[in-house]
Amino acid sequence: ETGVTQSPTHLIKTRGQQVxxxxxxxxxxxxxxxxxxxxxQGPQFIFQYYREEENGRGNFPPRFSGLQFPNYSSELNVNxxxxxxxxxxxxxxxxxxxxxxxxxxxxxxxxxx
Amino acid sequence: AQSVTQLDSQVPVFExxxxxxxxxxxxxxxxxxxxxxQYPNQGxxxxxxxxxxxxxxxxxxxxxxxxxxSQTSFHLRKPSVHISDTAEYFCAVSxxxxxxxxxxxxxxxxxxxxxx
Numbered sequence: 001e002t003g004v005t006q007s008p009t010h011l012i013k014t015r016g017q018q019v020x021x022x023x024x025x026x027x028x029x030x031x032x033x034x035x036x037x038x039x040x041q042g043p044q045f046i047f048q049y050y051r052e053e054e055n056g057r058g059n060f061p062p063r064f065s066g067l068q069f070p071n072y073s074s075e076l077n078v079n080x081x082x083x084x085x086x087x088x089x090x091x092x093x094x095x096x097x098x099x100x101x102x103x104x105x106x107x108x109x110x111x112x113x
Numbered sequence: 114a115q116s117v118t119q120l121d122s123q124v125p126v127f128e129x130x131x132x133x134x135x136x137x138x139x140x141x142x143x144x145x146x147x148x149x150x151q152y153p154n155q156g157x158x159x160x161x162x163x164x165x166x167x168x169x170x171x172x173x174x175x176x177x178x179x180x181x182x183s184q185t186s187f188h189l190r191k192p193s194v195h196i197s198d199t200a201e202y203f204c205a206v207s208x209x210x211x212x213x214x215x216x217x218x219x220x221x222x223x224x225x226x227x228x229x
Contacts, residue, residue, distance in 0.1 A: 031215065042117075042203050042219035043157070056216055090156060094215065101147075102217060106156040 003027060004093050004105035012111045013081050021076040021108045023091030032074040033102060034066060035090040043090055049074055081112045115140055117204050117220035125226045126194055134189040134223045136178075136204030146187040147205040147217070148178055157203065163187065174198075199227045 003026035013019050025032055031050045035043035045058035049068035063079040072093070078085055088109050092102040116139040126132045138144065148160040161172040168180040178189045187204060204220040 033215070033217075035219075040222075042205075042221050043217075045216050045218070048215065058216070092217075101159055101162060102215070103159070104149075104157040 004091055004103050006089075006091050006105040006108050008108055009106065010109045010111075012113060015081055015083060015112055017081050018077065018079045019081060019110060021078075021089050021091075021110070023074045023076070023093075023105060025072040025074070025091075025093035026103050029093035029095055029103075030072050031094045032068055032072065033092045033094070034074070034076045035092065035104075036060070037088040037090055037107070038084075039087070046076070078110075083112050086110060086112045115144070115206050115208060115218045117206050117218055119202075119204055119220040119223045121223050122221065123224045123226065125228055127228045128196055129193045131192050132190065132194050132198075132225065134202050134204075134225065136187045136189065136220060138185050138187065138204075138206045140185070140206075140208070143208070145207045146178075146180060147207070148172075148176070148187075148189050149203045149205060149219075151201040151203065151222075153200070160189075160202070194225070194227050196227050196229060198225060200225060 005024045007022050033048040034046040037043040046060050047054050048056040052068045065077045067075045088107040090107045091105045094102040118137045120135045146163040149157040150160045151157050161170045163170050163180045171177045176191045201222045201224050203222045205217050207217045
């Protein structure tokens with residue numbers, strides 16, 4: 001077990017709605033990253049937060065946004081949900097230093113109908 | 114941009130037989146390499162990683178991978194698989210320090226099915 005916890009584990013939303021996913025980092029980790037894993041594919045990097053600011057972003061539109069709180073927990077927000085947003089959303093935490101391993105949570109399964 | 118290729122999408126193998134899961138990455142510059150395993154309906158677990166030093170790295174459950182810089186490969190091997198090894202395996206690469214953030218790039222995954 002990695003110590004990274006995510007909620008909710010499963011949820012269903014309607015196209016056009018908004019969703020918030022939550023993540024608690026492993027103790028002592030100050031960096032949080034979010035990944036999207038579509039069915040049958042590898043995870044894709046969405047963005048990373050360090051010291052409560054976004055410091056890196058993958059190829060995702062602005063309707064994907066996030067927050068990091070002083071206790072290093074994090075939220076992923078997705079607005080105007082589309083059917084293709086259906087995926088497993090993975091949170092990963094790490095210490096901000098080269099070579100440090102990132103540890104993943106169990107993920108939140110989002111289904112958009 | 115970095116990319117990761119896993120040549121086999123599915124690998125069936127009989128129990129106690131050896132297995133090799135292939136992985137190639139796009140860049141020959143300094144990178145860190147990882148293998149992650151994902152059991153059904155679960156998140157990703159780190160299996161092993163190469164950061165520097167010995168090119169052969171081992172996991173606690175009998176897997177090993179060898180970093181080959183000239184071939185830009187990081188193939189995963191196990192001499193004798195068990196039913197419990199059935200899972201999705203992801204090769205991943207990170208060029209830590211090249212950007213202001215740490216980004217891991219994953220391959221598409223290889224589904225290992227161990228047949229009794």
